[in-house]
Structure formats: structure tokens, C-alpha cells
Amino acid sequence: MTSRPTVRVRFAPSPTGLLHVGNARTALFNWLFARQEKGANILRIEDTDVERSEARHETQLIEDLRWLGMDWDEGPDVGGNLGPYRQSDRMEIYHRYAEQLLDEHKAYLCFCTAEELERERKHAAEQHLPQVYSGKCRALDPGEGKRRRAGGEPAAIRLKIPEHPIRFHDIVRGDVTFESESVSDPIIVRSSGMPVYNYVVVVDDALMKITHVIRGDDHLSNTPKQVALYEALGFAVPEFAHLSTILGPDRERLSKRHGATSIAQFREMGILPEALVNYLALLGWAPTGGTRETFTLKELIKEFSLERVTPSPAIFDFEKLYWLNRHYLKSADQQRVATLSLPYFQAARLVSENPGADEQEWLNKIIGLLVPYVNRLDEISEKSNFLFRYDAQTAIAKEDNRPLLQSEAGQKVVAAFAKKVQASSNGFSAESFKSIINEVKNETGTKGKDLFHPVRIVVTGSHSGPDFDRVIPLIETGSRLVLPQHVMSVRERVSAFQSAWGRP
RNA sequence: GGCGCUAUCGUCUAGGGGUUAGGACGGAAGAUUCUCAAUCUUCAAACCCGGGUUCGAUUCCCGGUAGCGCUACCA
Numbered sequence: 100m101t102s103r104p105t106v107r108v109r110f111a112p113s114p115t116g117l118l119h120v121g122n123a124r125t126a127l128f129n130w131l132f133a134r135q136e137k138g139a140n141i142l143r144i145e146d147t148d149v150e151r152s153e154a155r156h157e158t159q160l161i162e163d164l165r166w167l168g169m170d171w172d173e174g175p176d177v178g179g180n181l182g183p184y185r186q187s188d189r190m191e192i193y194h195r196y197a198e199q200l201l202d203e204h205k206a207y208l209c210f211c212t213a214e215e216l217e218r219e220r221k222h223a224a225e226q227h228l229p230q231v232y233s234g235k236c237r238a239l240d241p242g243e244g245k246r247r248r249a250g251g252e253p254a255a256i257r258l259k260i261p262e263h264p265i266r267f268h269d270i271v272r273g274d275v276t277f278e279s280e281s282v283s284d285p286i287i288v289r290s291s292g293m294p295v296y297n298y299v300v301v302v303d304d305a306l307m308k309i310t311h312v313i314r315g316d317d318h319l320s321n322t323p324k325q326v327a328l329y330e331a332l333g334f335a336v337p338e339f340a341h342l343s344t345i346l347g348p349d350r351e352r353l354s355k356r357h358g359a360t361s362i363a364q365f366r367e368m369g370i371l372p373e374a375l376v377n378y379l380a381l382l383g384w385a386p387t388g389g390t391r392e393t394f395t396l397k398e399l400i401k402e403f404s405l406e407r408v409t410p411s412p413a414i415f416d417f418e419k420l421y422w423l424n425r426h427y428l429k430s431a432d433q434q435r436v437a438t439l440s441l442p443y444f445q446a447a448r449l450v451s452e453n454p455g456a457d458e459q460e461w462l463n464k465i466i467g468l469l470v471p472y473v474n475r476l477d478e479i480s481e482k483s484n485f486l487f488r489y490d491a492q493t494a495i496a497k498e499d500n501r502p503l504l505q506s507e508a509g510q511k512v513v514a515a516f517a518k519k520v521q522a523s524s525n526g527f528s529a530e531s532f533k534s535i536i537n538e539v540k541n542e543t544g545t546k547g548k549d550l551f552h553p554v555r556i557v558v559t560g561s562h563s564g565p566d567f568d569r570v571i572p573l574i575e576t577g578s579r580l581v582l583p584q585h586v587m588s589v590r591e592r593v594s595a596f597q598s599a600w601g602r603p
Numbered sequence: 604g605g606c607g608c609u610a611u612c613g614u615c616u617a618g619g620g621g622u623u624a625g626g627a628c629g630g631a632a633g634a635u636u637c638u639c640a641a642u643c644u645u646c647a648a649a650c651c652c653g654g655g656u657u658c659g660a661u662u663c664c665c666g667g668u669a670g671c672g673c674u675a676c677c678a
Contacts, residue, residue: 113678148678213676220674229605230674255676272608281606281674289676296678320607320673343609343671350670381615381627389617390626409616411609412671419615419628429641471641536637551637563639 106138114156117361142174231283305334369476421474
């Protein structure tokens with residue numbers, strides 16, 4: 100058996116904002132690959148952009164990744180032998196290697212000003228030529244350069260791109276080639292002394308012994324520069340896997356204006372992590388056979404394959420995410436769903452801050468009843484409006500209720516039903532309510548929709564909704580609880596409806 | 604402008620030189636339920652265009668077109 104080096108991958112986000120679905124998908128594919136290969140997953144924080152990086156974003160990032168079910172073997176919070184894992188703590192390393200490249204004449208000092216470079220670019224554009232740096236400062240004598248720099252002249256450090264074409268292998272796209280002429284000598288350290296992303300990423304990946312660089316395809320065009328850097332530094336070039344972009348319905352890169360895009364937002368919406376992970380996995384990857392749709396993380400580790408990742412960009416489809424969410428909601432543990440739902444009721448001030456046992460039990464039943472009706476848990480309090488926000492006026496005024504209420508049969512049913520309810524002195528159970536319905540049925544000679552629609556409107560405000568058998572006990576129990584918002588009993592509803600009906 | 608990547612139902616995708624081009628979301632119809640949702644059944648829906656290679660291309664090659672990305676002393 101030939102021993103292969105252990106797989107080491109990394110996810111390297113910038114802590115400049117919330118974790119976005121695109122990055123989350125990159126994190127997921129890295130993690131799946133690492134776990135499948137029994138390799139190491141590394142978290143590295145790319146905070147060289149001091150202006151935009153914030154510690155709270157790093158904390159949030161870690162929280163979001165863990166929420167999704169991911170973990171890592173090395174990282175700023177868990178340590179590791181090849182750290183530090185924050186770029187801001189690695190400046191010395193970057194400078195050391197930059198000076199080394201300079202000494203070996205693989206890089207050179209560049210004294211060109213921003214204006215000069217701008218002029219060059221303009222000129223290139225006019226001539227329909229690739230916009231690459233002219234290489235003017237390449238010709239400078241290195242000793243002379245160092246003297247000028249020592250004298251205080253601002254100088255950036257540029258890498259010499261080799262004359263030969265740059266090729267590399269990408270697991271999802273195959274072999275990729277860039278002609279040398281189309282690749283500019285990249286700046287690796289700014290004249291301010293701050294190293295540049297394309298450079299530090301190579302130093303870090305090499306030093307952290309990353310074997311597979313799995314990242315977004317917005318980095319594909321940067322890869323030749325990075326490959327040249329690996330070679331100049333004398334490091335082995337890793338395998339690459341560039342993941343396609345996630346787009347919005349308008350085929351533009353998915354962004355805030357398409358709706359929710361951050362993991363935190365999806366969590367707040369009441370999307371289950373297993374649903375999101377499953378959806379993300381299916382965005383750009385399909386299992387052998389291509390017919391299976393639902394996977395747990397464990398199953399994904401088994402089935403996932405980088406070779407089967409599709410190179411074409413994918414449009415984010417909220418409907419399919421919702422379908423998966425409904426799927427997982429249905430089979431999720433009842434208690435867990437209840438716990439996750441409670442905050443939505445509390446935010447709407449429908450239930451107590453610290454519900455007692457009776458209230459909790461009642462609420463759990465409501466949640467159990469309504470979960471099959473929602474795409475996301477944050478819809479659940481609105482779905483319970485028939486309980487908490489019954490209003491006779493609006494029920495009567497509602498467009499799709501009116502024809503029913505005004506029909507002869509409808510009026511007959513409402514009248515008979517109201518009379519029966521008012522005549523009964525006690526509250527209702529599912530059974531006693533059913534017998535009233537039966538009496539109304541016999542008296543009015545109506546059945547089916549003609550019978551149930553008007554009754555539903557009177558009791559719940561809407562002609563459609565969950566089973567009466569489950570709704571009636573919830574209404575009656577609720578009416579006896581002390582809640583921030585009183586839940587009207589069936590009798591109360593009927594009288595309210597009657598008096599509202601009385602004055603047109 | 605230059606360079607790169609991409610191209611199968613509306614969407615996510617499977618497939619692959621000869622197939623009734625498969626699955627899923629969404630849509631439509633039906634069954635079921637008092638209604639709605641759920642569930643089940645059925646249906647509609649696709650190989651970007653043009654050349655080549657080949658007995659035969661949706662599949663392989665080339666070109667076009669379109670979309671996206673990079674083209675920074677951003678990451």
C-alpha cells in the first residue's frame with residue numbers, strides 16, 4: 100500500500116460580516132472532504148484587512164459553522180501545531196518569505212506610482228491588450244532598489260511571473276492553463292508593508308501543509324499567480340477545487356437584495372440546520388445515480404465526492420430549501436421543535452415569558468398542529484392567528500368569506516349554529532362540538548362545505564384550517580388560561596360574530 | 604477591452620456516441636379529508652446556436668452566443 104500524505108483542507112473566511120451561504124457551502128464541502136478522507140479540517144481567519152475585520156464577526160462565524168454541524172481540528176479557538184491561525188498574527192512570517200524571494204531575485208521592488216500604473220492600464224485597454232504590468236521595475240538593479248527603499252522611497256514587492264504557461268489541476272474543472280503574457284507580476288507586499296491576500300494565502304496554505312484548496316471560483320483567475328508563488332517559494336503545489344458561484348433568480352451573484360443570504364438569517368427564520376446543510380450539499384453536487392435528495396451529515400460524509408461537484412453556477416431556490424425544511428420539521432423531535440418555536444410566540448407576545456406547565460402543554464399541542472403548515476418556523480405564530488387573533492369584524496369583511504355568509508344556506512347554518520352554541524351552557528369538547536354540528540346538519544339539511552365553511556368562519560375567521568377535532572379543544576383550553584392575550588372561547592366567538600353580523 | 608470558467612425541463616441535477624433523456628423542487632389534474640395543509644397517483648416541461656468527426660451526435664472537437672468571474676498597492 101502506498102502511503103498518501105494525509106489530506107489537509109482549510110476554510111479561510113474573512114471576519115468582515117456574517118457567514119454567507121456561498122461560504123457556508125465552501126466550508127461544508129471542505130469539511131465533508133476532510134471527514135471522508137479522515138484528514139484534517141483547518142479554520143483560518145483571514146483578517147489582514149484590519150479596517151473591515153472585527154472580532155465579533157469571528158465569534159459569529161464560529162457559532163454559525165458549529166450550528167451547521169461543522170467542526171475543525173485546528174483553528175484560532177482550538178489551537179494546533181501549525182498556527183497561529185489568524186493572519187494578523189503571522190505578519191512576521193510573510194515578511195520573512197517576501198525578503199527571501201527578494202534575495203533570490205524571484206521578486207523585485209517596484210517603485211511605480213499609482214498614476215503610472217493607471218496610465219499603463221488605460222493604454223493597454225485602448226490597444227486591446229491584456230492589462231498586465233509592464234515589468235518596468237523588473238529591470239532595476241536589485242542592489243540599487245534596496246538602497247532606494249532604505250532611503251525611504253516607497254516600494255512594493257512584486258513577484259516575477261515565469262515566462263512559461265502556468266498550468267494547474269482543478270478537481271472540478273480539469274486542467275487549466277494560463278499563458279504567461281496574460282498574468283501580471285503580482286504585488287505581494289504593498290508599499291505600506293502590508294502583504295497582499297494572494298501572497299499570504301499561499302504562504303499560509305503551504306506552511307499549514309494544505310493538500311487540497313477548496314474554495315469559490317472567484318479565485319480561479321488568481322490561481323496562476325498563486326501557483327507561481329508556490330513554485331518561487333519552493334513549495335509543492337496543492338490540488339485545487341473551485342466551486343461555482345451561487346446566483347440569485349436573476350442570475351446575478353446571490354446577495355442581500357435577493358432576500359436572506361446569511362446563515363444567521365436562516366436560523367432566525369426557523370430553518371433547521373440539517374435542512375440548510377442538505378440543501379447546500381445539493382447545490383452543485385449530486386450523488387451517484389442522481390435520484391436521492393435527502394441526506395444527513397453522516398450520509399453526506401459517506402456519499403460526497405469532490406469529483407462529482409458540478410462546475411456550472413447554481414441559482415439558489417428558496418422553494419426547495421423550504422421543502423427540505425418541511426421534510427426535516429416533520430420528522431424532528433417534538434420537544435426540539437417546540438423549544439425552537441417558543442421564541443416566535445413570545446416575540447409576538449402571545450404567550451408568557453415563563454409559561455407554566457399548563458400553558459406549555461397547550462402550546463406544544465398548537466405547535467404540533469401547525470408545524471405541518473409551515474415552511475419555516477417563523478411562520479408559526481401567524482398560522483396560529485385563528486386562535487389568538489380572532490376578530491368577527493374582519494371575518495365578516497373578508498373577501499373570500501362574504502359570498503358564503505351571504506348565501507341562503509350559509510345564513511341558515513350560521514343562525515342554527517349560533518343558537519345551538521348559545522343554548523349550551525358548558526364549554527366544548529371535540530365530541531360535544533361534533534354533536535352540535537350534527538344537529539345543525541340535520542336541521543338545515545346541509546352537509547360538506549356548505550355546512551363546514553360557515554361554521555369555520557364563525558369559529559376561526561377563515562373557511563379553511565386544521566381539523567375541528569384538534570382546533571376546538573385548543574380554543575377551549577386556551578380560553579381558560581391566563582395569557583398576555585385572551586383567547587376567546589367558542590361561545591365568546593359566536594356572540595361576537597352575532598353582534599357584528601347584526602350591524603352590517 | 605483582455606484572460607478564464609460555464610451551458611440538459613422555470614429551478615437543482617442524473618446520464619451519456621444509438622436511451623421512451625431519469626430524479627427532485629415548483630406547476631397542473633385527480634384521490635383522500637368537513638375545508639386548507641400534509642399524503643398518494645397521474646400529467647406537462649429540457650439537451651443554447653452553427654460547423655466538424657462519425658454509419659449515427661444532446662454526448663467528442665472547433666467556432667459563435669449568452670451568463671458569471673478575474674483584470675487593484677480588496678479579500
